Amino acid sequence: MDVYYDYIIAGAGCAGRSLGVHLLPLLEQRNQRLLIIDSSFEHLVNKTWCFWEKETGIFDHLVHCRWDHVNVIHQGQKLTMDIRPYRYKMIRSMDFYDYTSFLFDASPQVHYFTGHVTSLTSDGQLATVIADGKPFYTTCLFNSIPGTIMQQPKKFNYLLQHFKGWTISTTEALFDPLQATLMDFSVAQEDGTAFIYLLPTSETTALVEYTEFSTQRLSDSEYERRLIAYITGRLGISEFAILEEESGAIPMTDHPFSAGNKNIINIGTTGGATKASSGYTFSFIQSQSLKIAAALRDDKLPTDTLQPGRFGFYDAILLDVLSSNKTIGADIFFRLFKCSPPERVLRFLDNKSSLLDEGRIFLRLPKTVFTKSLINKIRRSFIH
Numbered sequence: 001m002d003v004y005y006d007y008i009i010a011g012a013g014c015a016g017r018s019l020g021v022h023l024l025p026l027l028e029q030r031n032q033r034l035l036i037i038d039s040s041f042e043h044l045v046n047k048t049w050c051f052w053e054k055e056t057g058i059f060d061h062l063v064h065c066r067w068d069h070v071n072v073i074h075q076g077q078k079l080t081m082d083i084r085p086y087r088y089k090m091i092r093s094m095d096f097y098d099y100t101s102f103l104f105d106a107s108p109q110v111h112y113f114t115g116h117v118t119s120l121t122s123d124g125q126l127a128t129v130i131a132d133g134k135p136f137y138t139t140c141l142f143n144s145i146p147g148t149i150m151q152q153p154k155k156f157n158y159l160l161q162h163f164k165g166w167t168i169s170t171t172e173a174l175f176d177p178l179q180a181t182l183m184d185f186s187v188a189q190e191d192g193t194a195f196i197y198l199l200p201t202s203e204t205t206a207l208v209e210y211t212e213f214s215t216q217r218l219s220d221s222e223y224e225r226r227l228i229a230y231i232t233g234r235l236g237i238s239e240f241a242i243l244e245e246e247s248g249a250i251p252m253t254d255h256p257f258s259a260g261n262k263n264i265i266n267i268g269t270t271g272g273a274t275k276a277s278s279g280y281t282f283s284f285i286q287s288q289s290l291k292i293a294a295a296l297r298d299d300k301l302p303t304d305t306l307q308p309g310r311f312g313f314y315d316a317i318l319l320d321v322l323s324s325n326k327t328i329g330a331d332i333f334f335r336l337f338k339c340s341p342p343e344r345v346l347r348f349l350d351n352k353s354s355l356l357d358e359g360r361i362f363l364r365l366p367k368t369v370f371t372k373s374l375i376n377k378i379r380r381s382f383i384h
């Protein structure tokens, strides 16, 4: 096997594959070679990736379900919002893996190596990846392999968005497939912001997911107990079959992510593509991939592809509010959607709002807790 490639992507998950697809036209045009390395190319973990967009994205044909209306439920009040021109979309990771593998297999420019990456280094000219003891070289290395961060809890907040969900089916038509429930806060809030995420994919099937923003995952049996309580108690469904399940924990932190080192460019969650206050990542991965492909087309090294700027600061404040007041999250998220048009809120959550949008949103949020967290954030920024 060759050891030098024009580009190497370490980690063939959502970010590695998204970037690979965005690079295909360039590879073909310039007859360049890309090596993708992962410890396994099998689709082992089932994930449903949801996001909102106005446009028709390059993975639109993979969208399994889409909704124009979304709900947020709190203290007996249900907000049903028409989010058009946005649409809330779901892509199943298995479809995404199949499609991207199909494209890569069809391209003579794309090569694979299955191996465990143990080292990524660069001397500024050449970047080296060691996988299963073998070295591979490139001048442009993209890394999505999760690293470890040395936590600084006095300076930053660290929460997990942890969840477990079941795709269930019922014999009777019990769901409205035209409405997705983003957050139903009618579950206990004492350990942190907690909600049920309910995505009906037909009148008889839905993904029902228990989600919590806190520091520790629950045991499997505890997630299941909470899911059953919601399905039987709140939804009143006594008979259902579990078709699929998914679980995970997404880091929510204002700890800065490293953009990389010299010609090693971090991408995906490792490169800071996860929005700290919401855990949404898929859309940010797509913007990052677009920016990288555009920079390479212009013969530039794509550095700092995700610059959250003032949005990173807002995320840090909200994260501080959620970390210091376990029970307040439900109220804040509900108010966020209740007091502003959904289009403005979604634009804001996408880091694409204007200062005027943001001013209008902030005016309607509880001032005391946010001011406390703002002061806290400023105070913590002086800690070394």
Ligand SMILES: Cc1cc2nc3c(=O)[nH]c(=O)nc-3n(C[C@H](O)[C@H](O)[C@H](O)COP(=O)(O)OP(=O)(O)OC[C@H]3O[C@@H](n4cnc5c(N)ncnc54)[C@H](O)[C@@H]3O)c2cc1C
Pocket (backbone or CB within 6 Å): 010, 011, 012, 013, 014, 015, 016, 037, 038, 039, 040, 046, 047, 048, 049, 050, 051, 115, 116, 117, 118, 144, 145, 146, 246, 247, 248, 249, 250, 267, 268, 269, 270, 279, 280, 281, 282, 283
């Ligand atoms: C169950 C689940 C549901 C989610 N749902 C949503 C959602 O609805 N919307 C949203 O926006 N975000 C969602 N996310 C968050 C985010 O979109 C995903 O985590 C996404 O997969 C992140 O992409 P990534 O490429 O950064 O990481 P990954 O997809 O995890 O890819 C990392 C890759 O690196 C490989 N790897 C790791 N270590 C090594 C090593 N040492 N050597 C070689 N290879 C290695 C892994 O095998 C993997 O293929 C979800 C996350 C989970 C876990």
